[in-house]
Structures are given as C-alpha cells and as structure tokens.
Amino acid sequence: MLERFNLQGRSIVVTGGGRGLGRGMALALAAAGAKVMVAARTEAQLLGVVDEIREAGGTATHFVYDATSEADADALVAAAVGEYGRLDVMFANAGGGGGNVPNEFWDYPTDAFEDVLATNLKSAFYACRAASKQMIEQGDGGVVVPTASGTAMRGNRTFAYPTAKGGVVSLAKSMATMLGPHGIRANCIVPGYVSQRPPADDRERAEREQRGHFIPVDRLGEWWELGPLAVFLASDASSYITGQTFIIDGGGLAGGLGPAGFRPVYEG
Amino acid sequence: MTNEYPTSGFWDLTGKKAMVIGADNPAGGAIARAYAEAGADVALCALTPDEAVMRARAVRRDIEKMGRRAPEYIMDVTLGKNVQVTTRQIVKELGGLDIVAVAPDLFLAKPIAKTTDTDLNRLMQVNFNAHFFAVRAASEEFRRAGQPGRIVCVTSVIGERGLPNATAYAAAHGAVYNFVRAAALELGPEDIMVNGIALGWMDWMDDRIQPEDEEAQRAVRFTVMRRRGTPEEVGPLAVYLSSEVATRYITGQIFPVDGGLLQHL
Numbered sequence: 344m345l346e347r348f349n350l351q352g353r354s355i356v357v358t359g360g361g362r363g364l365g366r367g368m369a370l371a372l373a374a375a376g377a378k379v380m381v382a383a384r385t386e387a388q389l390l391g392v393v394d395e396i397r398e399a400g401g402t403a404t405h406f407v408y409d410a411t412s413e414a415d416a417d418a419l420v421a422a423a424v425g426e427y428g429r430l431d432v433m434f435a436n437a438g439g440g441g442g443n444v445p446n447e448f449w450d451y452p453t454d455a456f457e458d459v460l461a462t463n464l465k466s467a468f469y470a471c472r473a474a475s476k477q478m479i480e481q482g483d484g485g486v487v488v489p490t491a492s493g494t495a496m497r498g499n500r501t502f503a504y505p506t507a508k509g510g511v512v513s514l515a516k517s518m519a520t521m522l523g524p525h526g527i528r529a530n531c532i533v534p535g536y537v538s539q540r541p542p543a544d545d546r547e548r549a550e551r552e553q554r555g556h557f558i559p560v561d562r563l564g565e566w567w568e569l570g571p572l573a574v575f576l577a578s579d580a581s582s583y584i585t586g587q588t589f590i591i592d593g594g595g596l597a598g599g600l601g602p603a604g605f606r607p608v609y610e611g
Numbered sequence: 612m613t614n615e616y617p618t619s620g621f622w623d624l625t626g627k628k629a630m631v632i633g634a635d636n637p638a639g640g641a642i643a644r645a646y647a648e649a650g651a652d653v654a655l656c657a658l659t660p661d662e663a664v665m666r667a668r669a670v671r672r673d674i675e676k677m678g679r680r681a682p683e684y685i686m687d688v689t690l691g692k693n694v695q696v697t698t699r700q701i702v703k704e705l706g707g708l709d710i711v712a713v714a715p716d717l718f719l720a721k722p723i724a725k726t727t728d729t730d731l732n733r734l735m736q737v738n739f740n741a742h743f744f745a746v747r748a749a750s751e752e753f754r755r756a757g758q759p760g761r762i763v764c765v766t767s768v769i770g771e772r773g774l775p776n777a778t779a780y781a782a783a784h785g786a787v788y789n790f791v792r793a794a795a796l797e798l799g800p801e802d803i804m805v806n807g808i809a810l811g812w813m814d815w816m817d818d819r820i821q822p823e824d825e826e827a828q829r830a831v832r833f834t835v836m837r838r839r840g841t842p843e844e845v846g847p848l849a850v851y852l853s854s855e856v857a858t859r860y861i862t863g864q865i866f867p868v869d870g871g872l873l874q875h876l
Contacts, residue, residue: 344645344846348622367616374619399618519871523835537860541615559799564860567616571857574621580847583811583840585871590864594799597792597863606797 347580351376354427355577356419358410358470359437361388363539364490364569368434371570372577373401380423382408383437410437411461416469420477429481432577433474435489436532438463441504448502456503463507467514471529475522484526488576489515493535493592497599512588519586528585530576535592537564557603559594621857622850625650629710629853630701632656632686632694632745635663637815637842638765638808639714640670645846646853647674647681651710654701656686658715658737680705688715688741689733691748698748707756710853711749714765715741718818720776731779738783739790742766746794750803759802761853764791765845768809768869777819784809788865795863804862806852811869814839835871844868 355372359365360381366388373379373396381392381403389405396403406422408415423430441459446452467489478485494501495508515531522529536558542548555562572591575581590596629646633639634655643653655670657663667683674681682704687693702708717737719730742764753760769777770784787807795805812820812831820827820839831839845868852858852866867873 344648344843344850345622347843347847370618371621516874519835520874523871524837535860559796560802560804560860560862561800565616567618568860570618571621571851571854572861575847575851575857580851583836583844583868583870584848584866585835586874587867589866591861593860594795594862598796 347582348574348578349376350574350578353377353431353577354380354423354429355432355434356380356382356423356430356474357434357436358382358408358419358466359439359490361385361392363566364534364537365434365436366392367566367569368436368573369403370396370567371574373403374399375574375578377432377577378402378427380404380406380419380426382406382419384409410466410470413469416466416473419470420473424477430474430477430485432486433470433488434573435467435470435487437466437470438490438508441507442501444501451503459503460507460510463504464510464514467511471514471518475518475527478527479525484528486577487518487522487527487529488532488573490532490534491515491588493533493590493596495533496596515588516586523585528581530581530585531588532569532572532576533588533590533592534569535564535590535595537566537568537591539566558592559598559603562593564591564593617856621854622649623856624710624850624854627651627709628705628707629712630654630656630698630708630749631712631714632688632741633658633714633716633765634670635666636714636716637813638716638810638845639712640666641842641846642712642714642763642765642849643670643681644673645850646710646712647677647679649850650679652680652705654682654684654705656684656697658686658688660685688744689736691740691744694741694744695748695751698745698752702752707758708749708752708760709758709855710761711745712763712765712849712853713742713745716765716767718777718780718816720819721779722776723778726779734779735783735786738780739786742787742790746805750798753803754801759855760804761855761858762794762803762805763849763852764805764807766791766807766809766865768811768867768873771809771865771873791865792863799862804852804858806858806862807865808845808848808852809865809867809869810840810845811867811872812839814841833872834869835874838870840868840870
C-alpha cells in the first residue's frame with residue numbers, strides 16, 4: 344500500500360513553483376522521489392527551490408517561463424522531456440493577481456479581465472494541453488493537476504479571479520473525461536485561505552491568527568500543507584480518482600451558513 | 612528554516628491507535644490493512660456475529676503478520692449504546708484512540724412502492740446512524756484524552772446523485788454526506804477532522820452491479836476509467852485523511868474514489 348505513494352523516477356513539472364503553494368508541492372514531490380522541474384517567471388526564486396531540493400538529496404531543475412505564453416508552455420514541456428526523458432505529471436499551479444479592483448463591476452475594463460483570464464485560466468489550458476500531448480505520445484498515461492481556488496465555488500468582489508478559477512475547475516473535469524480513455528487522470532486542487540510563506544514578523548503572525556478565526560479549524564492553512572496533497576494526486580495512491588476537486592480549506596466550504604463560530608444556541 | 616515544515620513522513624501512522632467499523636467488508640478491510648501497514652494498531656469491528664467475523668479474522672491475520680495488534684469486536688451499529696461501549700473497550704484495549712474509519716454498507720435494490728418500513732429503518736440505521744453513533748462515541752474519547760482525532764466516513768457516490776430502485780440507500784448516504792460537513796464544522800476547533808470517501812462501482816459490489824446484467828456492465832463502462840475500483844485503491848486515501856501531519860487543513864470534504872463516475876451529469 345505505502346509503495347503507491349512512491350514517486351521514484353517520475354518526471355514532474357510544477358508551474359508557479361518558485362514560491363508559496365507551488366514550492367510546497369515541489370519540495371514534497373521531490374522528497375517522495377520525483378524528478379522535479381519548477382517553472383515560473385522569477386529565476387532567483389526558482390533557484391532557491393532547486394537548491395533546497397538538492398540539499399535534501401533530491402533531483403530538481405528549473406525553467407524560466409511566462410504562464411500566459413503558449414509558446415513558453417510548449418517549451419517548458421520540451422525542456423522537462425529534454426532533462427528527464429519524459430513527463431509523467433503536470434501541476435499547472437501558476438496564477439494569482441486580480442486582487443486589486445479599482446472599478447465597479449459595470450466599469451471593469453476588458454483588458455484587466457483578459458489579463459486575469461490569461462494568468463489564471465489560459466495558463467492552465469496551455470500547460471495541460473502541452474503536457475497531455477506529450478503524455479499521449481508516450482502512450483502510458485499520466486496525471487494533470489491544475490490549481491483553482493476556493494473563490495471559484497463562492498465568488499467575491501474580485502470577480503475576474505474567481506471566474507477564471509471556476510473555469511479551471513471545469514477544465515479539470517473536462518480533461519478527466521477527454522483524457523481518461525488514454526489513462527491520463529485529471530484532478531483539481533482547490534485551496535482556501537493558505538499562507539504563502541512563514542510569517543515575516545510578530546505583527547504578521549498576529550494578523551494571520553486573527554484571520555484564522557474566520558476558518559472552521561481556527562487557523563489559516565500553510566503553504567507546505569499542499570505537499571501531501573500533491574504527492575497523493577501525482578502518485579498511484581489516487582489511481583481510481585479522476586475529475587475531482589480536492590478542496591483544502593480548513594472546512595470553509597463545508598459550511599458558510601453564518602459567520603465563523605456561529606451555532607444555534609444550546610441551552611444545556 | 613528547513614526544519615519548520617515536513618516534506619515527508621506524511622503517511623506514517625506509527626504508534627497510532629485506530630478503529631475500523633465494518634472491517635468485515637472489502638473497503639473496511641482494505642482500510643484496516645492500510646492503517647496497519649502505515650504503522651497503526653487497528654481494532655476491527657465486524658457488524659454481525661456470523662461469517663462477517665470470519666472475514667474480519669482474515670484481516671486480523673494479515674495485520675498481525677505486520678507485527679501490529681488487531682483485536683476483533685462485534686459491534687451492533689444500530690445501537691448507539693453498543694457503539695459507545697465497544698468504543699470505550701477498544702480505547703482501553705489499545706491504550707488510546709487517534710483514528711476512526713466508519714465503513715458499514717448495506718445495499719438494497721427495491722422500488723419505493725416495495726420498500727417496507729422495516730427496510731427503510733434498517734437501511735438508515737446501518738448506512739447512516741452508524742456514522743452518527745461512531746462519531747459521537749469517538750469524539751467523546753478524543754475529547755476525554757485531549758487529543759486530536761481523525762475520522763473517515765466511507766460512503767457512496769449514490770449519496771450524491773440519485774439512482775432508481777435505490778432510494779432508501781441513496782437517502783441514507785445523502786445523510787452521511789451532509790453529516791460529514793456538519794460534524795466537521797462542529798469538531799474542527801478541537802482538531803478533529805471529519806472527511807468522507809465516496810465509493811463508486813467497486814469490484815466487490817455484485818449486489819448493485821450484477822455480473823449477469825448487461826445494463827450494469829454498461830454502467831461500469833460509463834465511468835471515465837471504464838473499470839471497477841479495487842479495495843487497494845481505497846486504502847491510501849484513508850491513510851492520507853487519517854494522518855495528523857498530512858490532514859490538518861482538510862475537513863468536511865467527501866472525496867470520491869469512483870474512476871470519474873461523478874463526471875457524468
């Protein structure tokens with residue numbers, strides 16, 4: 344049973360792997376035996392992750408890439424194949440932004456909307472398309488895992504981001520249907536509120552503790568907690584699981600019928 | 612900074628004490644074996660004192676070969692008091708309790724018109740009440756010990772979607788789905804995580820996917836992966852959801868192990 348979690352020799356790409364959740368995934372994947380390629384825009388951050396993995400005795404390399412470019416996605420997959428000989432798993436995790444909304448919805452500019460879609464939805468399509476093409480050529484299956492967001496399930500004022508991430512959830516489900524007959528599984532990671540890194544100082548620590556009170560488990564998630572989920576989804580431990588959204592949010596989406604901590608009064 | 616967070620050891624249950632209710636059926640048996648392989652002692656609860664006990668005993672032999680303890684119990688999951696008392700006994704026998712998997716399963720194929728009061732009560736009791744009683748008893752033990760707890764409720768994708776001639780079963784498992792969510796919210800602040808595993812068409816379910824029924828075979832081909840699932844494909848997810856390290860921020864979720872069956876809507 345435990346051997347199902349082993350990723351020895353698997354070639355895995357993690358986009359957005361320079362920091363935050365992607366870094367958490369990359370470190371755990373490498374620790375489980377995978378040969379990892381981390382991809383993002385900022386080379387210095389990628390190098391940090393690669394160093395950290397190598398210091399722990401793992402195998403890693405990096406690729407500087409713009410998630411909004413389809414040519415870069417194709418080149419990324421080619422680079423992984425060049426480096427490791429094949430590609431087994433794609434974590435299309437790059438994304439973000441869209442948080443600053445200066446306009447009301449009815450005045451929201453088209454180019455801002457398109458930017459958010461490019462970073463968060465098209466990026467997942469480009470990466471998973473390129474990966475699946477390679478996996479089909481290899482002919483022995485594979486795994487694609489885009490990262491969406493809890494906001495996709497509920498929406499918010501920064502509507503473009505949840506809209507794009509909602510598309511990512513649907514993309515994963517459609518990929519499961521289209522790629523299933525080829526032995527390629529597709530599942531989606533849906534993180535709730537997760538800290539991108541350890542707190543910089545006491546003020547930040549206190550701030551996070553305060554925000555944690557809005558979560559049913561009474562704290563925010565931490566970036567490294569995405570690690571075990573990535574290993575589970577990449578490995579044979581999830582061999583009969585496809586088309587699913589894996590919500591990791593401290594219970595947020597299981598509730599939502601009132602503010603955190605609300606419960607009908609029990610007079611016992 | 613490297614030591615502030617784990618990057619491995621997620622599936623290590625060494626020293627943990629687990630209880631599996633319904634260890635006599637293939638899903639429960641696979642979960643019990645998986646827990647033991649990950650390092651836990653596992654109390655095995657069979658639901659009835661007949662051949663179920665023999666099936667649980669086969670699980671026990673496998674687990675004892677791994678060098679773990681696997682005491683057997685007969686648990687009447689239709690009686691809350693029996694679940695509570697047996698849980699108490701198990702805590703004493705194992706010297707603690709960290710993990711509970713609840714995997715009872717009683718299927719019945721009948722149209723609504725033919726489903727008797729007795730049928731309905733029995734299906735609700737075994738498929739749903741058992742989960743409530745188990746979580747009530749286990750959370751009390753976790754609280755008494757001041758320890759975190761991990762609970763895995765094994766349910767069915769039939770609790771998420773409708774199916775003709777399976778209304779009582781579907782309703783009971785629908786109750787499990789929302790019980791998992793509500794219990795997770797109530798127990799989350801105490802570091803008790805409650806999650807579910809929803810099974811699709813598995814290779815032992817001849818009671819609902821009858822081998823001689825052509826329509827049933829079509830239902831299997833209807834899944835994205837075009838095959839039935841195996842017990843071995845249930846164990847790893849249960850270990851994941853029972854790990855104190857791996858599952859700290861996941862609660863109130865039901866994860867299908869269904870080969871993509873729920874994709875069809």
